[in-house]
Amino acid sequence: xxxxxxxxxxxxxxxxxxxxxxxxxxxxxxxxxxxxxxxxxxxxxxxxxxxxxxxxxxxxxxxxxxxxxxxxxxxxxxxxxxxxxxxxxxxxxxxxxxxxxxxxxxxxxxxxxxxxxxxxxxxxxxxxxxxxxxxxxxxxxxxxxxxxxxxxxxxxxxxxxxxxxxxxx
Amino acid sequence: xxxxxxxxxxxxxxxxxxxxxxxxxxxxxxxxxxxxxxxxxxxxxxxxxxxxxxxxxxxxxxxxxxxxxxxxxxxxxxxxxxxxxxxxxxxxxxxxxxxxxxxxxxxxxxxxxxxxxxxxxxxxxxxxxxxxxxxxxxxxxxxxxxxxxxxxxxxxxxxxxxxxxxxxxxxxxxxxxxxxxxxxxxxxxxxxxxxxxxxxxxxxxxxx
Numbered sequence: 001x002x003x004x005x006x007x008x009x010x011x012x013x014x015x016x017x018x019x020x021x022x023x024x025x026x027x028x029x030x031x032x033x034x035x036x037x038x039x040x041x042x043x044x045x046x047x048x049x050x051x052x053x054x055x056x057x058x059x060x061x062x063x064x065x066x067x068x069x070x071x072x073x074x075x076x077x078x079x080x081x082x083x084x085x086x087x088x089x090x091x092x093x094x095x096x097x098x099x100x101x102x103x104x105x106x107x108x109x110x111x112x113x114x115x116x117x118x119x120x121x122x123x124x125x126x127x128x129x130x131x132x133x134x135x136x137x138x139x140x141x142x143x144x145x146x147x148x149x150x151x152x153x154x155x156x157x158x159x160x161x162x163x164x165x166x167x168x169x
Numbered sequence: 170x171x172x173x174x175x176x177x178x179x180x181x182x183x184x185x186x187x188x189x190x191x192x193x194x195x196x197x198x199x200x201x202x203x204x205x206x207x208x209x210x211x212x213x214x215x216x217x218x219x220x221x222x223x224x225x226x227x228x229x230x231x232x233x234x235x236x237x238x239x240x241x242x243x244x245x246x247x248x249x250x251x252x253x254x255x256x257x258x259x260x261x262x263x264x265x266x267x268x269x270x271x272x273x274x275x276x277x278x279x280x281x282x283x284x285x286x287x288x289x290x291x292x293x294x295x296x297x298x299x300x301x302x303x304x305x306x307x308x309x310x311x312x313x314x315x316x317x318x319x320x321x322x323x324x325x326x327x328x329x330x331x332x333x334x335x336x337x338x339x340x341x342x343x344x345x346x347x348x349x350x351x352x353x354x355x356x357x358x359x360x361x362x363x364x365x366x367x368x369x370x371x372x373x374x375x376x377x
Binding site: 037038039040041042045046047049050051060062063066067078079080081082083084085087088090091093094098099100101103107108109113114130132133136139140143144147 | 178179180184232234235236237238239240241243244246247270271272275277278281282283285286289347351354355358361362364365367371372373374375376377
């Protein structure tokens with residue numbers, strides 16, 4: 001079981017300077033390497049449960065999430081959302097959860113495929129982040145946390161990758 | 170009045186988003202608008218940007234994905250931002266987000282993401298609709314019965330879209346018991362699995 005799964009949209013240069021010190025137990029998904037986006041076929045729920053049907057060596061993103069104790073996302077903040085690069089990875093991860101629904105806090109959400117939840121941390125970065133972008137992002141990540149069955153996610157905002165590096169090292 | 174109906178679904182056929190846009194198309198045509206279509210799967214930034222620039226109203230219809238926008242749509246919108254920002258834009262943009270969850274308000278975040286894109290692109294945000302129980306929208310008429318509230322919300326969108334007037338964000342579900350929607354959804358997933366040669370237990374498979 002991986003200790004930490006990192007999902008990021010950093011340049012190769014920035015990624016190399018940071019991820020080369022990781023433990024062998026950790027895993028890294030560079031969103032820039034995931035070229036194909038989710039096609040909305042629901043195959044990860046009804047054809048190859050838990051696994052994406054697109055066989056491009058990224059079909060096991062859901063399994064990688066399931067194997068992690070912690071998931072740490074490093075993403076540019078775009079309109080209060082993850083960047084398209086990171087979102088591409090997250091969209092292809094929905095096989096991690098079940099298609100079936102449950103009611104949580106009087107709202108409909110997905111049932112969990114796996115029993116052991118992971119901890120979710122998100123580091124957003126951007127040169128000029130508006131307060132309302134932060135509000136949107138916080139709500140988005142909290143909603144993700146409910147749907148993925150994590151505890152309360154931690155969310156941080158940084159002006160640049162260097163700030164993230166300083167915060168994490 | 171030039172109306173652009175923009176499909177934000179990653180599906181190429183039979184998506185709820187395209188069904189809703191076809192419904193809007195009829196309503197706008199009845200009002201005398203000129204309607205054109207675009208979609209986020211089109212990688213040509215020039216095509217998409219030009220389509221927005223000649224429109225008076227733009228409706229982006231999309232499914233809620235991981236509580237936000239599908240990644241391909243997010244990329245498409247971001248790619249357009251710089252070109253749109255460089256000149257004055259006349260379009261008022263409305264969002265129409267359908268989600269598989271029963272509650273339409275779970276689409277609120279996605280509408281806010283669209284609103285921010287509009288602000289950064291120099292477009293006017295006109296408000297939007299969050300539709301719940303997306304899984305049943307293709308099965309019910311949208312002008313009576315359980316779909317009546319949704320039809321009414323779409324009529325209001327068209328009415329205001331024709332005048333480029335803003336609407337309050339509206340969240341609506343079919344007039345249908347939530348628990349029945351849940352059971353129907355589960356039955357639907359079991360049936361889809363069966364078509365693919367899978368039993369009910371297979372759908373719960375764990376890989377770790």
